[in-house]
Amino acid sequence: VALALLITSFLLSVVAGQLRPLPSAGLPSDLFDLGIASRLRTDTNTTAKASTDFGQMAKASPEAVFHPRTPADIAALIRFSSSSLAPFPVAPRGQGHSWRGQSLAPGGVVVDMRSMGRAAGHRRINVSAAGAEPPYVDAGGEQLWIDVLRATLQHGLAPRVWTDYLRLTVGGTLSNAGIGGQAFRHGPQIANVQELDVVTGTGEMVTCSRDKNSDLFFAALGGLGQFGVITRARIRLEPAPKRVRWVRLAYTDVAMFTKDQEFLISSQVGEEVGFNYVEGQVQLNRSFVEGPKSTPFFSTLDMNRLARLASRTESPAIYYIEAAMYYNEDTTIHVDQQKMDALLDQLSFHPGFVFTKDVTFVQFLDRVREEERVLRSVGMWEVPHPWLNLFIPRSRILDFDTGVFKGFLRDANPAGIILMYPMNKDRWDNQMTTMTPTGDDDVFYAVSFLWSALSVGDVEQLEKANESVLDLCAKADIEFKQYLPHHTSQDGWKQHFGAKWSKITELKAKYDPQAILSPGQKIFPSQT
Ligand code: FAD
Numbered sequence: 001v002a003l004a005l006l007i008t009s010f011l012l013s014v015v016a017g018q019l020r021p022l023p024s025a026g027l028p029s030d031l032f033d034l035g036i037a038s039r040l041r042t043d044t045n046t047t048a049k050a051s052t053d054f055g056q057m058a059k060a061s062p063e064a065v066f067h068p069r070t071p072a073d074i075a076a077l078i079r080f081s082s083s084s085l086a087p088f089p090v091a092p093r094g095q096g097h098s099w100r101g102q103s104l105a106p107g108g109v110v111v112d113m114r115s116m117g118r119a120a121g122h123r124r125i126n127v128s129a130a131g132a133e134p135p136y137v138d139a140g141g142e143q144l145w146i147d148v149l150r151a152t153l154q155h156g157l158a159p160r161v162w163t164d165y166l167r168l169t170v171g172g173t174l175s176n177a178g179i180g181g182q183a184f185r186h187g188p189q190i191a192n193v194q195e196l197d198v199v200t201g202t203g204e205m206v207t208c209s210r211d212k213n214s215d216l217f218f219a220a221l222g223g224l225g226q227f228g229v230i231t232r233a234r235i236r237l238e239p240a241p242k243r244v245r246w247v248r249l250a251y252t253d254v255a256m257f258t259k260d261q262e263f264l265i266s267s268q269v270g271e272e273v274g275f276n277y278v279e280g281q282v283q284l285n286r287s288f289v290e291g292p293k294s295t296p297f298f299s300t301l302d303m304n305r306l307a308r309l310a311s312r313t314e315s316p317a318i319y320y321i322e323a324a325m326y327y328n329e330d331t332t333i334h335v336d337q338q339k340m341d342a343l344l345d346q347l348s349f350h351p352g353f354v355f356t357k358d359v360t361f362v363q364f365l366d367r368v369r370e371e372e373r374v375l376r377s378v379g380m381w382e383v384p385h386p387w388l389n390l391f392i393p394r395s396r397i398l399d400f401d402t403g404v405f406k407g408f409l410r411d412a413n414p415a416g417i418i419l420m421y422p423m424n425k426d427r428w429d430n431q432m433t434t435m436t437p438t439g440d441d442d443v444f445y446a447v448s449f450l451w452s453a454l455s456v457g458d459v460e461q462l463e464k465a466n467e468s469v470l471d472l473c474a475k476a477d478i479e480f481k482q483y484l485p486h487h488t489s490q491d492g493w494k495q496h497f498g499a500k501w502s503k504i505t506e507l508k509a510k511y512d513p514q515a516i517l518s519p520g521q522k523i524f525p526s527q528t
Contacts, residue, residue: 024063026107028084036076040064040109050110055099056384057459058520060106063088067112069119071199071231074111078229079203081109082514089519092229094142094169099385100486102224103172104520111229113142113169125151127237135237136194141171141230148235149365158240158361160186164279165368171230175518176484177222177434179423179446181277181324184265187427190221190434192236198228201512205231219507222434224485225518226504227511241276241326244364245340248281248297248322250306250353252315254401260347261321261422262394262443273339277324279421282405284317285310286413296370302355309350316410319420321349324364375452380415384453388466389483393441394422396478400447403472414462416451433504435481435496446483493523 023032024042031037041047042064051061068074074092081087089108096103104110117124117140124140125148135157139148145159146166152158161182163173174196178189186192195209198220206228208217219227251257257280263269264278288307294300310318325343327336344354359367375381392400397420422443428436437444449466453459473480487493494501508515508524515524 026063027088027109028086031080034076034080036066036068036073039067039069039073039115041067047110050093050096050112051104053096053098053101053103054385055101055387056382057099057386058101058104060101060104060520062091062105062108062110064109065112066090066109067115067119069116071116071197071205071229074116074229074231075199075203075205077109077111077203078199078201078516081516082202082512087514087516090516091518091520092141092171092225094172095144095167097165097168097172098484098520099387101520102486102518106519108516108519113171113229116140116142116231123147123151124232127152127155127157129155129157129237136234137237138232138234139170140232141169141174141197143170144168145170145173146366146369149362152237153240153362155237156240157237159189159192159235160238161189161192162365163189165372166366167369167372170233170235174221174230174233175223175225177432179483181279181322181421183427184278184421184423185271185274185276185427187429188434189235190432191427191429193221193233194236195232195234196220196230197232198230200228201514201517209234215507216511218429218431219433219504219511221432224433224521224523226433226521226523227507228517241361242328243326244276244359244361245325245327245336246322246357246359246364247324247340247344248320248355249344249347249349250309250355251319251321251349252309252313252317253348254315254319254405255398256348257319257321258394258397258422258445260349263346264321264323264343265422265424265443269343273343275323275343276326277322279322279419281320281322282317282418282420283310283320284405284409284413284418285315286411288318290413291415296367296374297357298355305353309353317405321347322421326361380452380454384459386451386453386459386462386466387484388449388451388469390447390469390473391435391437391481391483392445392447392473393437393439393479394443394445395439395441396476397422397445399476400445400473400478403476404469407472408468409465412465414451414465415454415458416449419446419448419450421446433500434483435485435498435500437479437481438498439479448483488522490523490525 023029046065050065052059089105091105092111092113093103094113126138129135162180198206288310422445451462
């Protein structure tokens with residue numbers, strides 16, 4: 001009978017989720033006495049999954065992974081650590097889609113943010129479409145942008161700015177900025193946030209906005225997880241279009257390419273007549289010989305034409321403007337076509353090198369999913385990604401091109417994608433933590449080297465290429481900022497934040513005095 005009672009109580013405790021995890025040597029033992037202890041996992045199966053990220057460039061094991069059900073759970077964990085005699089690192093992890101270990105917590109606790117949405121039994125996405133106020137969505141920090149899109153579309157609405165890939169979390173992208181082809185007009189995603197709920201580094205749960213606890217609001221947006229965990233964001237919405245006309249225009253002259261890009265994002269082209277999305281890509285010529293013969297966007301026929309264009313030019317690369325125009329089925333095709341033609345008439349791409357697709361709004365926004373499927377099918381998704389993202393001032397972009405694409409990458413063919421597109425600086429709010437180039441240029445370019453390393457040798461080579469890019473900027477005195485930044489010393493971070501550094505340290509002391517949050521960013525001494 002005693003044995004039966006013992007087994008029953010054991011089973012009941014498992015069912016109720018009350019099973020005490022094995023305490024971990026590296027964490028205070030009384031952590032495992034807290035009410036939230038059943039949500040900690042210390043088994044190596046679980047901790048191994050939180051020991052690296054999409055980039056696979058950094059590895060560090062946490063002592064435990066925490067599966068919160070509510071923001072209050074996160075607050076309890078952080079409060080315990082920050083008031084403990086031996087505070088331990090705590091890193092919220094969205095999808096772990098960073099690439100330099102930013103979401104790792106060596107020797108501490110990784111907070112698996114996604115378990116919050118799952119445990120709540122509903123999506124923690126609430127759309128407000130009816131009131132007197134303009135529409136908005138309240139989305140949990142753990143939510144994926146694809147789910148935010150699906151939920152808002154049910155009301156015929158959508159956020160205004162999107163990252164290229166939608167399987168990222170709201171909290172993860174807002175901790176960086178969230179950029180994409182709509183940012184030239186509406187700013188980055190952080191510029192479209194009206195309110196946040198944040199659990200600070202002392203475990204306090206704070207609601208903040210431009211008017212309320214504004215220092216925390218501005219700090220957390222682009223804050224690299226340093227000041228608190230974003231558990232809810234209120235994001236502005238607009239009516240969603242039904243369809244998208246999506247074009248790529250090919251150039252071999254970088255000066256024409258950038259001139260046209262800058263024209264398309266300028267106030268000369270009004271919202272009514274302009275594109276809704278403007279980005280750009282650089283395809284190195286050698287990839288036409290050695291790379292894939294078709295892509296999710298370009299057919300084999302298109303690629304053959306582009307390869308012929310590449311082979312008869314002096315240019316080391318083909319540059320594509322990628323642009324999109326939203327429309328609704330009730331507008332006649334004719335009107336949209338006229339609007340598109342009028343715009344294309346003003347551009348200087350190679351005649352005849354316009355590639356067009358007509359897709360639904362969701363197909364357009366979720367386009368990288370298709371690339372992910374293709375890459376997964378050939379084993380090229382889960383490989384190391386030594387990515388480098390820079391913001392380069394408009395006045396130096398041609399020098400950058402000369403040094404990089406016409407310089408050391410001229411005859412190279414690394415696997416991956418290179419993005420290059422301009423944004424208007426006046427759409428960014430300098431009170432937020434994200435850094436943009438500080439000079440006088442009113443436009444800067446996002447240049448992203450999204451490399452895939454297919455062998456150990458590739459990692460080394462791509463890291464060298466990244467170093468060469470940074471060296472070139474230093475030698476040519478090109479004032480740039482890293483986006484999704486990675487610096488290996490505090491001096492690097494001081495330089496990154498420049499005049500904002502003292503404010504950053506003040507805010508850190510106020511909101512995370514023990515420097516326990518997101519240690520993988522390696523900004524503060526206790527984190528390095
Ligand atoms: P994680 O990698 O899990 O976390 C990133 C950092 O934020 C970590 O330091 C973490 O501790 C912290 N963090 C996570 N959640 C929270 C939270 N709720 N509150 C506070 N801090 C938190 N970025 C763009 O801007 N535009 C793009 O078009 C774009 N495309 C991408 C495409 C791909 C395929 C990939 C892999 C990434 C892309 N990114 C893009 C980068 C992406 O924005 C970052 O990786 C970002 O970190 C989001 O990923 P995540 O949600 O997995 O966050």
